[in-house]
Amino acid sequence: MAIIIDGKAIASEIKEEVKQEVEKLEQKYGKKPALAVILVGNNPASEVYVRNKKKNSEEVGINSWQILLDEHTTQQELLTLIGQLNNDNNVNGILVQLPLPSHINENEIINAIDPVKDVDGFHPVNTGKLVIGEDCFIPCTPYGCQELIVRTMPDIKGKHIVIVGRSNIVGKPLANLMVQKNNRANCIVTVCHTATKDIGYYTRQADILVVAVGKANMITKDMVKKGAVVIDVGINRINDPENPGKTKLVGDVKFDEVYEVAHAITPVPGGVGPMTIAMLLKNTVKAFKLQNNIAINE
């Protein structure tokens, strides 16, 4: 039976570290990191995420700005706001909650955020630096996956990580992160996706299997090598077979059966999800330090 990787507990530890760091920074420099989160429109899922970011920020002492904009906000209005936040020394991190309404060009908005305030790590400059191996903001979900992996498997040098899914927010940045030559990576990396005829051929080779597809229960027991570490990024709401009329959240991995062969596995919910927000808080502190010329390791 597998170890269940407790993302919630690990995220709590990280948040505790961030909290202590924020306190130290405030004592020494008389100010605290601040994160501005922009939400355009009334997408209910996005509203939950934004509320959650505010709550978590406040728990660790990060100043939280919520900027809630009307659904009909124009591209130009949003660009103007981002310009103001870029120039505002009291704001360290800027996060635009995605998806944006369809009349807004997301790429153009993300490209407008000053890369040193881009705590989501989606600006091309940060993506590019991630590839090259320069210091940058690592996108929060892949960063959280990496943290779970290194805590579960301390010596990952030369391990084969297979990533299912090639999204810009998880699969592709994670692949670039894990191929780097450093102690938290140095893996052989395989990326498979919708054009892959036999996904199992690849997943069965994985020492570390990360699934970020958004397809409930797609990874079954026969697709996982005995002893693998399995990270399930998927969050899917399905009808609950045990409670007719009710729904429940499941991942992309069929937990109950993969649990029997894996060495360790993340649950859904309570695995990767809580890590994403913990890493966002870490990135916000990093942004504060960069902008105030404070050494990252201080």
Next chain:
Amino acid sequence: MAIIIDGKAIASEIKEEVKQEVEKLEQKYGKKPALAVILVGNNPASEVYVRNKKKNSEEVGINSWQILLDEHTTQQELLTLIGQLNNDNNVNGILVQLPLPSHINENEIINAIDPVKDVDGFHPVNTGKLVIGEDCFIPCTPYGCQELIVRTMPDIKGKHIVIVGRSNIVGKPLANLMVQKNNRANCIVTVCHTATKDIGYYTRQADILVVAVGKANMITKDMVKKGAVVIDVGINRINDPENPGKTKLVGDVKFDEVYEVAHAITPVPGGVGPMTIAMLLKNTVKAFKLQNNIAINE
């Protein structure tokens, strides 16, 4: 016996296309693309590369600027020059020949080039856009590899490409290029490297094998699947066993024996090498069009 992929002939075709395009642009707009190549110091290999870029540019009608600087040029002097070239409307592409002398910070220099003039595709903005799948300058060597691959294997969707080597100029950008969801890519991508214990385990799975390591003859026949397409990026000078006292150029792949099992293979020299410069010329024309608001497909 394998098809020998004639990189020299394909590069000539591409150069002929570029030449015709440059003529058309000149007729229509009264000006031609211009490429500035900066060389600092007297590295003999770099001198050959820079001369070669000049010669090829001139052959296709691209204006070629060679800027040869003293070995003791300072970081600031080089940054000032790049700033001037960024602002000069007569220059469309800026290429700084690497490696730079050790007293110069290469990353800072590359980051100073205006991304719309970065025909080498090494600026983080271009690297990032490559990952995200936005239009960008693709680094010339991976771009050339992709061109050879799609010409040799028209339907590459779902094929497994295994890349040996994770450099910032070949392995990593090529991986990001070939994982994209488009007709010239859409491959399952595996990257292996120095931390890989059994390289052959991965290379034997490759439908497309690309080797960019810089280690003479490291890929032997037993490491290649029958019918694979093999792209050899390595260029290594070794003592010629058949001509004592002489040297010769070989790739990272043991050509004579892999030739017996591959479906197709690039020779060294005459494979990837000529493609790199052909793609640089293509990128320079693209830069000219971007800067003059001319549609890329015109």
